[in-house]
Amino acid sequence: METATMLPEVTAAGVIIKAVLILAVIAAIAGFGTYIERKVLAFMQRRLGPQHVGPFGLLQLAADGIKLFTKEDIIPQHANKIIFAVAPVITAATAFIALAAVPVFPDFTIPLLDIYVPSIASDVNVGILFVLGMMAAGLYGPLLAGMAQANKWGIIGSARTAIQFLSYEVVTGLSILAPIMMVGSLSFVDFNNYQADGTWIVVYQPVAFVLFLIAGYAETNRTPFDLLEHEAEIVSGYVTEYSGMRWGLFFIGEYANMITIGVIASIVFLGGYNDFWIFPGWLMIIAKIAFSFFFMLWVRAAWPHIRPDQLMWLCWKVLMPLAVVNVVITGIVMMIVG
Amino acid sequence: MSLEQFKNRNVGTQNYVKLDLDHTPTSGWCQFKQVVKRTFKPELFVGLWVTLREMINALFRGKMHTTQYPFEKLPISPRYRAIHDMLRLLESGHYRCIGCGLCEKICIANCITMETRYDENQRKEVSEYTINFGRCIFCGYCAEVCPELAIVHGQRYETASEQRASFSLFEDMLTPIDQLNLQQEYQGFGAVSPNADENIKKTPLAY
Numbered sequence: 001m002e003t004a005t006m007l008p009e010v011t012a013a014g015v016i017i018k019a020v021l022i023l024a025v026i027a028a029i030a031g032f033g034t035y036i037e038r039k040v041l042a043f044m045q046r047r048l049g050p051q052h053v054g055p056f057g058l059l060q061l062a063a064d065g066i067k068l069f070t071k072e073d074i075i076p077q078h079a080n081k082i083i084f085a086v087a088p089v090i091t092a093a094t095a096f097i098a099l100a101a102v103p104v105f106p107d108f109t110i111p112l113l114d115i116y117v118p119s120i121a122s123d124v125n126v127g128i129l130f131v132l133g134m135m136a137a138g139l140y141g142p143l144l145a146g147m148a149q150a151n152k153w154g155i156i157g158s159a160r161t162a163i164q165f166l167s168y169e170v171v172t173g174l175s176i177l178a179p180i181m182m183v184g185s186l187s188f189v190d191f192n193n194y195q196a197d198g199t200w201i202v203v204y205q206p207v208a209f210v211l212f213l214i215a216g217y218a219e220t221n222r223t224p225f226d227l228l229e230h231e232a233e234i235v236s237g238y239v240t241e242y243s244g245m246r247w248g249l250f251f252i253g254e255y256a257n258m259i260t261i262g263v264i265a266s267i268v269f270l271g272g273y274n275d276f277w278i279f280p281g282w283l284m285i286i287a288k289i290a291f292s293f294f295f296m297l298w299v300r301a302a303w304p305h306i307r308p309d310q311l312m313w314l315c316w317k318v319l320m321p322l323a324v325v326n327v328v329i330t331g332i333v334m335m336i337v338g
Numbered sequence: 339m340s341l342e343q344f345k346n347r348n349v350g351t352q353n354y355v356k357l358d359l360d361h362t363p364t365s366g367w368c369q370f371k372q373v374v375k376r377t378f379k380p381e382l383f384v385g386l387w388v389t390l391r392e393m394i395n396a397l398f399r400g401k402m403h404t405t406q407y408p409f410e411k412l413p414i415s416p417r418y419r420a421i422h423d424m425l426r427l428l429e430s431g432h433y434r435c436i437g438c439g440l441c442e443k444i445c446i447a448n449c450i451t452m453e454t455r456y457d458e459n460q461r462k463e464v465s466e467y468t469i470n471f472g473r474c475i476f477c478g479y480c481a482e483v484c485p486e487l488a489i490v491h492g493q494r495y496e497t498a499s500e501q502r503a504s505f506s507l508f509e510d511m512l513t514p515i516d517q518l519n520l521q522q523e524y525q526g527f528g529a530v531s532p533n534a535d536e537n538i539k540k541t542p543l544a545y
Contacts, residue, residue, distance in 0.1 A: 044389040046396040046403040302385040 014116050022099050030255035035061050037297050044301035071244035076149055079241065083148035088246045091141030091253035098134035099256065101127040102263045103188055103273065103285075126186040131264060132172060135219060135257060139165035141250065142221075142228055146238035157237025160227045160308060167315040168218035168225075174323035175211035178330040179268050192272035200271040207326045209269045211319055216261040218311070221254060223300035227308055262292030414493060417526035419476045421505050422469060423492035424512040425524075431515055434488035437462035441480035441489055449473035450480060467508035471497065481524065490524030 035050065035058065042049030050057035075081050103120045124130050139161055146158025179201050180186060183194045195201060202209045218225040229237030239250055266272065266288035273285040306314070363369040395401040405412055425434050437454035453466035481490045492511075499505065513521045523529065531537070 040393075043393045043396050046392055046401060048402060048404045048406070298386060298389060302389040303382065 011115065014118060015122065017115065018118060018120075019100070023096060026096065026099060026256050026259060027252060029259065030252045031061050031065065033255040033258065033293065034064065034251065036293070037300075040294065040297040041301050044298070065248075068245050068248040073244045073246065074241070076151070076241050078150035080148040080150075083144050084241075085246070087141050087145035087148060088242065088249035088253075090144065091138055092249040092256070093253075094134050094138035094141065095253040095256035095260065098131045098138075098260050099263075101130045101134075101188070102260060103192070103267065120188070123187070123189060127188045128176065128180065128186045128191075128264070128268070131260065132169075132176070135260065136165070136169050138253065138257065141253065142238040145242070145250070149238075149241040151240050153235040153240045154238055156234045157228050157240070160234075161238060163308070164218055164221075164225065164227060164311060167312065168215045171211055171215035171315060171319045171323055172219060174320065174327060175208045175215060176264075176268060177323075177327050178205050178208045181327070181330055181334060188267050188272075191268050192274060195271045196274050198271070198274070198276070200269065202269040205269065205326070205330070207322060208330075209265070211323050211326070212265065212269065214314075214319060216265065217296065217299070218315075220257040220261055220296075222258065222296050224303050224306055225311055226300075226305060227311060230305060232305075258293060258296055259289065262289040262296075265292055414495070415526075416522075416524070418493060418495070419478050419481075419491040419526065421471070421492050421494040421497060422480070422511050423490050423524070424467075424508060425488055425490060425521060426513050426515070426518055428518065428521070431518055433464070433512055434486045435464050435467070436486055436488070437464050438485065440483045440485065444479045444483045446477060446479065447473045447475050464508060469506045469511075471506050478526065481526065487524065487529065490529075491526060 038060075039049040039057070050060040053059040053063045075084055100122050101120065101124050120127075142161040142165075143158045146154040146156075146161060148154075179191070182201065182204065183191055185191070191201075217223075221228050227233075227237075229239055234240075239247055242250065263285075266285055270288050271284070273282060276284045279287075360372070363372050396403070426432065427434055437452070439452060439454070442450045442452050449470040449472075451466070451468050451470070452464060454462050455465050457463040476491070478491060484490075489511075494505075497505065505511070
């Protein structure tokens with residue numbers, strides 16, 4: 001929070017308001033995301049999706065919330081009770097902490113109170129590093145959850161968490177390294193300003209963009225790499241023994257992470273919140289994040305799961321070498337051009 | 339809905355596409371070529387396009403596949419064997435049943451019970467008729483054996499009820515007299531064939 005004072009007019013009140021805003025809005029969007037996901041998947045399979053609770057099934061979200069809150073909170077007999085209880089909190093908390101260093105909404109000033117609310121809760125100058133590190137720390141949620149619940153499916157789920165998250169952390173880091181080299185900064189604001197002339201980084205770094213998306217899907221546990229809780233193989237993986245709101249916390253965390261990946265992809269590769277043609281910046285960033293979210297659902301409807309061994313093959317034999325080659329070529333080109 | 343539609347068992351479009359599978363790669367170079375080909379073939383995008391096309395079809399071209407069951411129902415075959423109907427004569431409105439008892443005799447589940455008596459005109463009259471739907475296996479023998487096409491199978495397949503008796507009395511199954519003009523002939527088991535008129539011959543009385 002000290003670093004937030006780098007911008008002169010940011011006050012503690014503004015940062016707190018921003019933090020509450022992020023928590024409230026992202027938690028609501030994360031819940032709303034489950035509704036969107038069910039609707040979009042249903043439409044892509046020519047079904048109707050939820051539609052009986054409220055207009056167009058919009059209140060399904062409330063019904064699910066009531067169900068999750070009132071469900072019995074079961075802790076298995078042989079589980080490690082403390083770790084079992086803490087694990088979902090780790091997932092949700094790391095997901096929201098990662099959002100602290102991400103510019104989510106445009107900055108604005110509350111009119112009467114004259115409080116400036118910044119676009120980033122905390123503009124740390126190593127923003128990307130902080131976000132990636134926080135998302136990597138999120139791996140402890142599924143890992144501890146699976147190991148604490150005394151269930152073989154949970155153990156398999158947590159083992160898969162370890163290999164999948166750790167492996168794809170490498171690809172995320174290496175793929176995003178090339179844009180970092182180009183911009184020469186780890187701050188999201190610098191990334192945004194770098195693309196202010198209208199040329200998106202994805203034009204220079206298409207390979208890095210694709211690699212980052214693939215790795216991002218693996219780290220948010222989205223469908224082509226949805227191996228942590230793959231129902232067809234390992235009942236529910238690391239959430240097998242969870243019920244009620246503890247289970248719900250995992251999903252709020254997962255959806256918050258999906259939004260974070262969307263934000264990073266939008267800012268680092270897709271031009272950030274710069275104005276585009278006649279569209280203002282805030283609309284552009286929301287449109288980009290929304291499309292990124294939609295693309296995750298689209299991919300889930302279109303593509304099948306892959307096996308764990310294929311996942312490892314893809315990571316270490318294809319994506320990691322590609323990312324390294326991309327970094328090397330970027331370096332050489334930068335040396336020649338710049 | 340005509341019968342022919344239900345008789346066609348070939349449900350698909352019949353436009354089968356045969357998979358054009360390549361040969362298994364023999365050498366390392368062939369494997370490499372296969373990997374390159376698979377990498378740069380836009381098959382993943384074909385998958386994306388198919389799902390998007392289906393979404394557009396469902397949302398904007400009215401090809402949503404869901405039947406919202408309690409509110410809308412799919413048509414069923416006229417040969418469907420659900421809860422029985424007792425039909426009436428169209429001319430007089432009297433029930434067709436002549437009390438012959440064949441359905442009771444042939445019922446292999448022993449679920450039909452009927453009692454008859456002679457009325458004042460010395461005609462058989464049905465005084466008691468019930469079907470125990472807890473036992474009925476909906477085999478259709480009663481409809482087949484009925485010489486008058488009086489007992490037939492209807493289309494009421496939603497048979498959840500608090501009491502069996504809400505279906506099984508003669509009056510419940512009988513066509514309501516005010517809906518006689520809506521009475522449908524049964525097309526199924528035991529019904530008169532469409533070309534029945536051509537098959538009628540004079541009874542040979544030569545002996």
